[in-house]
Amino acid sequence: MVLQASGVMSIPATVSVDNQPPASWTTHYNCADVTSGYMSRLWSQDLHPQTWTKYQVWEWLQQTLDMHQIDATSIPFQNFDLDGRQLCNMSFQDFTRAAGSLGSILFQSLTDLKWNGQYGHTDMFTPVDIKTESFWFHFNPYSINSTYRNLWHVDVPFQSHISTDPRGTHLWEFIRDILLNPERNPGLIKWEDRSEGVFRFLKSEAVAQLWGKKKNNSSMTYEKLSRAMRYYYKREILERVDGRRLVYKFGRNARGWRESEK
DNA sequence: TGGCGTTTTCCTGGTT
DNA sequence: CAACCAGGAAAACGCC
Numbered sequence: 001m002v003l004q005a006s007g008v009m010s011i012p013a014t015v016s017v018d019n020q021p022p023a024s025w026t027t028h029y030n031c032a033d034v035t036s037g038y039m040s041r042l043w044s045q046d047l048h049p050q051t052w053t054k055y056q057v058w059e060w061l062q063q064t065l066d067m068h069q070i071d072a073t074s075i076p077f078q079n080f081d082l083d084g085r086q087l088c089n090m091s092f093q094d095f096t097r098a099a100g101s102l103g104s105i106l107f108q109s110l111t112d113l114k115w116n117g118q119y120g121h122t123d124m125f126t127p128v129d130i131k132t133e134s135f136w137f138h139f140n141p142y143s144i145n146s147t148y149r150n151l152w153h154v155d156v157p158f159q160s161h162i163s164t165d166p167r168g169t170h171l172w173e174f175i176r177d178i179l180l181n182p183e184r185n186p187g188l189i190k191w192e193d194r195s196e197g198v199f200r201f202l203k204s205e206a207v208a209q210l211w212g213k214k215k216n217n218s219s220m221t222y223e224k225l226s227r228a229m230r231y232y233y234k235r236e237i238l239e240r241v242d243g244r245r246l247v248y249k250f251g252r253n254a255r256g257w258r259e260s261e262k
Numbered sequence: 263t264g265g266c267g268t269t270t271t272c273c274t275g276g277t278t
Numbered sequence: 279c280a281a282c283c284a285g286g287a288a289a290a291c292g293c294c
Contacts, residue, residue: 171269204282217270223282228269230284245278245282270290277283 049113052084064109075099075106088114088169092256111177171228172237174211175199176250176257197250197257204246 052060061080065072079098080087087110095103178185179199188207192198201207204222212220229248232238236251250257 215269220270224270224272226283227271227285231268233284243278264294266293268291268293271288273286275284278281 049084049110050088052087054081054083057082057084057087060109060113061106064106067109068105070102070105075102111181169214171211171225172232172250172254173256174214175207175229175248176254178207178210179257192247194259197254198241199248199250200244201246201248 049060057080058077061075061077062072065075076099082090090098090107090110092104092107095107097103099106175189178189179191187202188210189199189201192200201222204226208220208222208225211225212218229238232251233240236253238254239249239251241247241249
């Protein structure tokens, strides 16, 4: 799923193959589990989470809990009586409502699957960006979980209703998710002011290509992507940032980008 | 099937 | 001049 078949990669001098993953995550989680286990089996069948049946959602739940050695009774499975499309529409907060503090693990697992599905075998990045040992070496889902736990640990009492907010994979969410997953997006977009939600495109055309890939549109350009971004001003999903090229700012109607959602 | 919200495409004109 | 920014207009698209 992840590693490129080619052994010819440009490896930065600073990165050694002798590097060992931190013990904190190799204990319960290692690359082999990810690349040859259940997750890759799903992908080998070309099954995007979006297409999962309710049963497959449960299967994923079970497997994810197993992987993290979490007792299945820790999560009210009835809160996940959803098909893949509904699951993919759940926000981070939806997950915490449905599964408490374990929601972050599930959210990240699903996010991983979405991302890996999109990018696992593709050539979206230039070799120097993504096909490097350092890039994939630092692909570390477990550390991301830790990050999410630290940043977003909030015990929101479960509400019987899972949000039906139709927030699929819209452009602004796509951008937000790139910002929130810097490990998998070397130098594409960068926070300018994290607390204010100001960010800047570093590789505008690369982001556009990525967006196009997601929408199965190979002719996407930054010119067109930016037009869609500008439509967000009126809806206050983005705010204008005058005079600064490639800089945008999340607006009052953008959700899920803050370090701690209040 | 049709309406709707979102995005894409194209374009003119202005700015850095 | 290249790369962006601002928006209007209209088509395309996916969803309910």
